[in-house]
Amino acid sequence: MTRRPSPRLRAYLVIGATGLLAGVVLGRPELVIMVTPLLLAVLVGFALTEDPGLSLTASLDRNRSIEDEEVHVVLDLSTNGSAHWLEVAISVPAGLAAPGALALLGFQLAKGEQRQLAIGLECRRWGVFRIGQLAVRARDRLGFFSYETVLDPQLSLRVYPRPEVLRRAIRPADTQVFSGNEVARWHGDGVEFADVRIYAPGDQVRRVNWRLSSQRPELHINELHPERNTDVVIFLDTFSELPGSDDTTTLVMAVRAANGIANHYLRRRDRVGVIGFGGTLRWLVPAMGLAQSYRIMDSLLDTQSVLSYAWKGIEVIPPRTLPPKALVVALSPLLDHRTVEALLDLRARGFDVAVVEIGPEGFVQPSRRAPDTVAYRLWLLQREPLRYRYQRLGVPVARWSRDQPLEAALEEVREFRRYARRALV
Amino acid sequence: MGIAGHSLALNSSELAVTTGGLALLALFLLLTGLILAWGAGIGWALAALATLYLSHLYFSGPIIGLEVSLVGVGLLLVGELSQWSLDSRLSWRFERSLCASRAIGLILLVAIALGVALLAQLASEVRVAGSLGTVASGTAAVVGLLALIATVGLWRVGSRP
Numbered sequence: 001m002t003r004r005p006s007p008r009l010r011a012y013l014v015i016g017a018t019g020l021l022a023g024v025v026l027g028r029p030e031l032v033i034m035v036t037p038l039l040l041a042v043l044v045g046f047a048l049t050e051d052p053g054l055s056l057t058a059s060l061d062r063n064r065s066i067e068d069e070e071v072h073v074v075l076d077l078s079t080n081g082s083a084h085w086l087e088v089a090i091s092v093p094a095g096l097a098a099p100g101a102l103a104l105l106g107f108q109l110a111k112g113e114q115r116q117l118a119i120g121l122e123c124r125r126w127g128v129f130r131i132g133q134l135a136v137r138a139r140d141r142l143g144f145f146s147y148e149t150v151l152d153p154q155l156s157l158r159v160y161p162r163p164e165v166l167r168r169a170i171r172p173a174d175t176q177v178f179s180g181n182e183v184a185r186w187h188g189d190g191v192e193f194a195d196v197r198i199y200a201p202g203d204q205v206r207r208v209n210w211r212l213s214s215q216r217p218e219l220h221i222n223e224l225h226p227e228r229n230t231d232v233v234i235f236l237d238t239f240s241e242l243p244g245s246d247d248t249t250t251l252v253m254a255v256r257a258a259n260g261i262a263n264h265y266l267r268r269r270d271r272v273g274v275i276g277f278g279g280t281l282r283w284l285v286p287a288m289g290l291a292q293s294y295r296i297m298d299s300l301l302d303t304q305s306v307l308s309y310a311w312k313g314i315e316v317i318p319p320r321t322l323p324p325k326a327l328v329v330a331l332s333p334l335l336d337h338r339t340v341e342a343l344l345d346l347r348a349r350g351f352d353v354a355v356v357e358i359g360p361e362g363f364v365q366p367s368r369r370a371p372d373t374v375a376y377r378l379w380l381l382q383r384e385p386l387r388y389r390y391q392r393l394g395v396p397v398a399r400w401s402r403d404q405p406l407e408a409a410l411e412e413v414r415e416f417r418r419y420a421r422r423a424l425v
Numbered sequence: 426m427g428i429a430g431h432s433l434a435l436n437s438s439e440l441a442v443t444t445g446g447l448a449l450l451a452l453f454l455l456l457t458g459l460i461l462a463w464g465a466g467i468g469w470a471l472a473a474l475a476t477l478y479l480s481h482l483y484f485s486g487p488i489i490g491l492e493v494s495l496v497g498v499g500l501l502l503v504g505e506l507s508q509w510s511l512d513s514r515l516s517w518r519f520e521r522s523l524c525a526s527r528a529i530g531l532i533l534l535v536a537i538a539l540g541v542a543l544l545a546q547l548a549s550e551v552r553v554a555g556s557l558g559t560v561a562s563g564t565a566a567v568v569g570l571l572a573l574i575a576t577v578g579l580w581r582v583g584s585r586p
Binding site: 031142 | 531535538
């Protein structure tokens with residue numbers, strides 16, 4: 001530990017020595033009497049100082065958490081000497097918050113005493129956080145000397161996004177061949193009634209519709225919709241990220257939505273994959289099960305917006321990440337042309353695309369100057385033709401603002417697809 | 426400011442200006458140190474206060490009495506209480522036992538300092554014939570005292586890593 005004298009100790013010593021010498025040289029005992037208390041304080045300061053011999057270990061009570069939960073940094077302290085005034089400060093990374101500006105604690109440790117402290121950290125944002133430096137300072141009883149040290153506990157905390165709870169999600173246009181929970185549009189073996197047709201050789205007798213057959217000269221059988229699984233690919237736009245007044249950004253909202261949508265489909269035994277389309281391309285091949293859920297959460301934690309001017313299209317996406325007939329759910333503020341064109345390209349190649357537009361209007365505050373207000377309104381107007389381009393191709397674009405639940409935006413998508421199917425868009 | 430006022434009562438405008446100016450300087454340095462958490466400001470404020478009293482002594486002549494001891498203890502109290510104020514402010518949350526411990530230590534220190542100052546005052550009232558030898562003895566005693574302080578300091582502080 002580094003020892004530092006208090007600035008006033010030097011002042012006492014200088015004033016005391018000066019007063020002593022001046023008193024002797026000038027023959028003025030008042031000077032000597034005046035500085036005697038200061039010199040006594042210096043003597044006491046030297047006599048009281050003692051290296052506390054502090055030993056400190058830091059740990060987290062858990063290294064995984066979810067947004068808005070609290071974790072604790074547990075400090076185990078023990079001293080060989082006395083620490084009359086011990087202060088501990090922890091540097092908290094952005095995204096976490098500790099009560100008090102610096103989380104500085106002051107307490108006392110007697111000689112040989114062991115103590116455990118817990119500093120609470122609020123997880124305000126998802127991500128991987130490294131708990132930074134831990135500064136410790138011990139002072140003697142009157143604060144003449146302080147002993148300081150800085151530790152790097154190398155604690156890592158993973159905060160997962162708070163999942164958006166969904167009761168219903170988007171129904172895909174097509175299903176896959178494996179068994180699942182989604183009612184397929186085509187006919188086969190299943191539970192849901194689809195149609196009736198005339199019996200053909202080879203049809204199962206248990207599917208004969210006896211009521212209809214008794215009224216017709218031919219046998220009729222029931223046709224059913226099978227239950228099949230679906231492939232869902234979550235398309236995250238990481239080209240742009242608009243900051244909000246609090247810790248929420250467009251990317252934070254997108255990741256929360258992605259987590260909720262992924263969990264919903266994985267619970268239904270569907271295959272879910274993730275594409276992070278931005279300055280750095282990241283992807284996760286669609287798979288199902290609990291292991292895929294953890295893989296998706298870990299990949300979402302590493303999601304961040306990276307500035308890039310390079311043109312990117314969907315040709316950079318590995319083909320295995322976009323299986324045929326997959327439902328692509330895009331979460332984007334639709335600010336970057338590369339994302340806009342990539343989604344249109346996906347639709348043109350026959351993928352079933354749905355866009356949840358994370359409304360950038362909620363993150364932009366126009367100033368009160370007239371030119372800025374006009375520019376803001378023009379910008380809003382420019383976004384309407386962009387949405388119309390998608391809708392003309394049969395791609396629903398649902399606007400999701402900060403004060404809305406995700407369920408409301410997905411309901412817009414379902415509503416559009418219901419009418420679009422009827423209009424054969 | 427009290428000393429400046431006393432100087433005015435003595436009809437010494439020169440003294441009043443000097444002590445008044447020094448008092449304002451000391452106040453400014455102390456407030457700056459406390460507001461900006463500048464520890465060295467306390468030392469400079471103490472130096473200004475000590476100079477203030479020295480100037481008063483220079484103009485008013487020798488004063489041997491309880492007043493001098495109280496001035497010395499007062500300087501110590503200003504330094505200690507100012508530093509305590511700074512130390513407490515930097516901690517966001519601290520235990521009550523810290524305040525009690527420091528208060529007890531400070532009270533004991535002030536009491537002992539006042540006692541030693543009074544002893545020094547009593548010792549100064551002893552009449553000794555002035556001579557070169559007396560001055561040399563006094564100087565040697567001062568140097569010896571400073572050497573003692575340095576030795577204790579090196580022993581407690583310098584020998585430990």
